[in-house]
Amino acid sequence: MSRIPKIVILGAGYGGVVTALRLQKSLNYNEADVTLVNKHDYHYITTSLHIPAAGTGNPDDSRVNITKLIDEFKIDFVKSTVTNINLEDKKITLEDGTLSYDYLVIGLGGEPETFGIPGLKENAMNIRSINSVRHIREHIEYQFAKYKREPERPELLTIVVGGAGFTGIEFLGELADRVPELCKEFDVDPGLVQIINIEAAPTALPGFDPELVEYAMRVLGDKGVTFKIATAIQECTTEGVTIAGGEFIKAGTVIWTGGIRGNHLLDEAGFETMRGRIKVDEFLRAPGHDNIFVLGDSSLVISPENRPYPPTAQIACQQGVVCSQNLIASIRGSELKTFTFVNKGVVASLGKGEAVGVVGTRKIKGNIAALMKKVIDNRYLFIIGGLPLVIKKGKIL
Numbered sequence: 001m002s003r004i005p006k007i008v009i010l011g012a013g014y015g016g017v018v019t020a021l022r023l024q025k026s027l028n029y030n031e032a033d034v035t036l037v038n039k040h041d042y043h044y045i046t047t048s049l050h051i052p053a054a055g056t057g058n059p060d061d062s063r064v065n066i067t068k069l070i071d072e073f074k075i076d077f078v079k080s081t082v083t084n085i086n087l088e089d090k091k092i093t094l095e096d097g098t099l100s101y102d103y104l105v106i107g108l109g110g111e112p113e114t115f116g117i118p119g120l121k122e123n124a125m126n127i128r129s130i131n132s133v134r135h136i137r138e139h140i141e142y143q144f145a146k147y148k149r150e151p152e153r154p155e156l157l158t159i160v161v162g163g164a165g166f167t168g169i170e171f172l173g174e175l176a177d178r179v180p181e182l183c184k185e186f187d188v189d190p191g192l193v194q195i196i197n198i199e200a201a202p203t204a205l206p207g208f209d210p211e212l213v214e215y216a217m218r219v220l221g222d223k224g225v226t227f228k229i230a231t232a233i234q235e236c237t238t239e240g241v242t243i244a245g246g247e248f249i250k251a252g253t254v255i256w257t258g259g260i261r262g263n264h265l266l267d268e269a270g271f272e273t274m275r276g277r278i279k280v281d282e283f284l285r286a287p288g289h290d291n292i293f294v295l296g297d298s299s300l301v302i303s304p305e306n307r308p309y310p311p312t313a314q315i316a317c318q319q320g321v322v323c324s325q326n327l328i329a330s331i332r333g334s335e336l337k338t339f340t341f342v343n344k345g346v347v348a349s350l351g352k353g354e355a356v357g358v359v360g361t362r363k364i365k366g367n368i369a370a371l372m373k374k375v376i377d378n379r380y381l382f383i384i385g386g387l388p389l390v391i392k393k394g395k396i397l
Contacts, residue, residue, distance in 0.1 A: 005032050005331055008092055008101040010082055012038035012066055013046070014313045015295030016107035017384055018320025019327070024074045026328055035076040035099060037092070041066055043384075044130050045393075047313050048377065050167060053133035053255075054174035055140065055182075056352075061393060063130055069384055082108065085269035087289070103291045103327055106278075107320075110260035110297030110311065113275065119236040120162075124256035127167055136255060140175075143252040144186040155250035157193045160241055162233050163258030164199035165206065166312075166348050169216060171257060172197055173351030176223035195225045196251070198243060200232040200258070205348065205356075207310075212356040215365050219350045233258075260311065262298050274300055277311075283336045284323050293326065295319040301341065315341050317380070347373045 007023065009016050020036045027034070042063040051057035066077055084093035085106075092099045112128065114120040125136050140159065147156040159175065161168050175195060183190045197204070197220075204227065205213045217227060228243065235242040240251040262276025271278050271286060277300040278286050284299065286292040296316035301309045309315055322339045329336050347357030347369055355369035364372060378394040385393075 005102040007032050007034045007103045009036045009105040011107035012043045013107050013109050014316035015320040017043050018317050019323045022324030037078045039081045041079045049127050049133050050171035053127050053136045054178045055137040056174045056178050059130050105293045106298050107295040108263040113259035113261040123236045124254045144182050156252035158251040159195050159253040160251040161197045162256045164204035168257035170349045172225050177351040198228045202230045216356045219354050282338045284339050293323045349373050
């Protein structure tokens with residue numbers, strides 16, 4: 001290892017950004033060279049992407065310029081796409097160069113999990129990035145405009161959302177709020193618009209409190225969402241979806257929020273994975289690689305109940321804190337810290353003024369939950385950018 005160890009962080013998602021900022025704050029001068037690699041020059045707030053996707057907010061509100069977050073005298077930022085991870089030579093191949101590392105942090109994010117459903121990857125859109133949500137918003141608007149030219153095709157006004165997890169439910173809330181505006185803008189009869197949510201699991205928001213799930217479905221149902229629960233999508237085409245039982249639903253828009261898997265580069269690098277994710281040890285390291293830490297959607301963390309934790313922003317942020325501590329401990333030869341996830345609660349928005357959540361042991365819903373959602377969002381902005389970022393990007397309570 002060189003005199004000054006090289007730390008390379010792949011991905012500026014929640015885990016990568018928190019790791020970089022903590023290293024920036026805690027490392028001494030010339031204690032390590034830290035490089036952050038990301039395909040875009042901005043960090044995006046994944047938990048708010050459903051808002052611009054529905055058209056109820058601006059995509060720019062969900063992104064933060066990376067150079068506004070980091071101190072470029074302490075963290076080198078490289079805007080590039082990772083194409084290969086060479087474990088034997090400890091090298092990262094980028095689309096326009098290579099980097100060597102002594103310590104590697106993998107936070108490359110995930111990819112849509114299609115579960116082998118034919119046509120889903122090719123014909124459904126995903127809420128995964130700033131560009132993807134721009135595409136969704138513009139596509140939906142185009143379908144409304146197209147219907148005015150082709151009124152014999154009411155299916156253009158049918159929107160199918162696959163998956164009723166957090167992303168799906170939050171998007172449905174925003175979309176239901178957006179539809180009346182679209183109808184007014186394009187002079188469309190609201191009665192012709194269909195929003196259909198299809199979920200293979202026996203309930204929406206799987207694993208969530210049943211009372212809150214019932215409340216969420218009632219709120220969204222009142223807003224015009226039709227649920228098809230315990231119903232799997234069997235195929236997705238350019239014309240719509242076939243669901244269990246053989247029914248075909250014609251739709252101008254199909255959006256898939258039904259799950260994610262790890263980045264394909266992990267499999268290609270030779271890591272042992274489960275659905276593309278690496279089952280990390282108690283210190284967040286890849287098995288057999290004491291110098292490689294894995295965070296966020298790329299990692300698999302098992303709970304005390306022997307079940308995988310869902311890859312949320314909350315767990316990724318906590319991983320970033322522990323990862324930075326363990327990197328510093330590795331460099332200084334001190335004891336590493338065990339990662340223990342502390343669930344501080346979850347809140348799912350249901351559109352304007354509505355949400356459901358659990359904070360501690362308390363169940364909350366309605367306007368109180370909606371306010372708590374804003375508090376959570378603002379808290380993250382404060383963590384990465386302080387009060388100036390909260391003022392610039394935050395949601396006013």
